Amino acid sequence: MDSPIIIHGHFSPHYQALYDAFTANFIERGDVGAAAALVVDGELVVDLWAGTVAPGEAPPWQVDTLANIWSTTKGITAICFAMLASRGQIDYERAVAEYWPEFAANGKGVVTVAQLLSHQAGLCGFRRPARVEDFYDAHKAAKELAAMEPFWQPGSNAGYHAITIGLLATALFEKVEGRSLRQFVADELADYDISIGLPAIRAHRAATMIAPPHMGNEALMTELTQPQMAALANPPLDPLLPNDPAWRAAEIPSANGFATARGLAQLYGELARGGGNLVSPDVLRTATQVRYDALDAVLGVPARWAAGFLRNVSSIYGESEAAYGHGGWGGSFAFADPDRRLGFAYIMNRMGTDLIGDPRNIALIASI
Secondary structure (H helix, E strand, O other): OOOOOOEEEEEOHHHHHHHHHHHHHHHOOOOOEEEEEEEEOOEEEEEEEEEEOOOOOOOEOOOOOEEEOEOOHHHHHHHHHHHHHHOOOOOOOOEHHHHOHHHHHHHOOOOEHHHHHOOOOOOOOOOOOOOHHHHHOHHHHHHHHHHOOOOOOOOOOOOOOOOHHHHHHHHHHHHHHOOOHHHHHHHHOHHHOOEEOOOHHHHHHEOOOEOOOOOOOHHHHOOOOHHHHHHHOOOOOOOOHHHOHHHHHOOOOOOEEEEOHHHHHHHHHHHHOOOOOOOOHHHHHHHOOOOEEEEOOOOOOEEEEOOOOEEOOOOOOOOOOOOEEEEOOOOOEEEEEOOOOEEEEEEEOEOOOOOOOOHHHHHHHHHO
């Protein structure tokens, strides 16, 4: 494919179609800066990057450029809990309140760890008007959520906890493990070049996020139910938040992860081979077990929620029903396909307009 864009990195000739799709994302689908990586059987067979770290005459995207990956961060959180379970420190089937007694308030005493991680706890947002700054004090926010009356009877439904799942998860994690999720990622996943928030030592590598021309799928955002309003619009989030030092300094393990495509692909590549040195095979099966398979009460689309992962639905991760991972607002995503023993990831700075079915994602996954 002839292209005015310079693609850096390498790819196995077997994956020429992926190289072509990645190139077309710049020529036809509006990418400004992006990276994609594919690991198969533990081997990095595709590692591509191109474009610039910001609009206009900005520096070029580098091999180690980081991007805010929004909800793709949730998959990292799920992996951390699976690592904890593999070490015998937490049990998905036990009640959250056994580890965090205050969580039992307002009828939540029977909510299990797996139900919390699969968006079934009914704590998808605050009941009072919230500000973005409320997300920046994770401990205070988690305490408020733990005391709150849920929006539905826990376990009877699932609705995407867009931001709050990260605040609840890190509070639970810290009570069990002693370290926050941010610190755990820094200590245990350093080899994968991932962080929750953006430490000052990594800041010079971060791309500038670029807002989409419009939000897309506006039909999904009309006449919101109370849970939808709480999860998606209380407060509404600015797509440029990841460029704000306050956002970068916060610990929001549902939305402010910073990563490279290579690191994410390598992380999921380990899981795709049965868990590698990270997660035991038995725990990985439990972590990726479907806990809810129906219409999501917040997103309004079919969802197959596992314990923090989104299992493949509507072929978002290709053909394998066993595939699992997570995507993020604007287009980033990462997943493992255990049937094909592959991990794949894509990150970018120009956010897409589609909440579901970003054409760049579709093209990349179809090419594999």
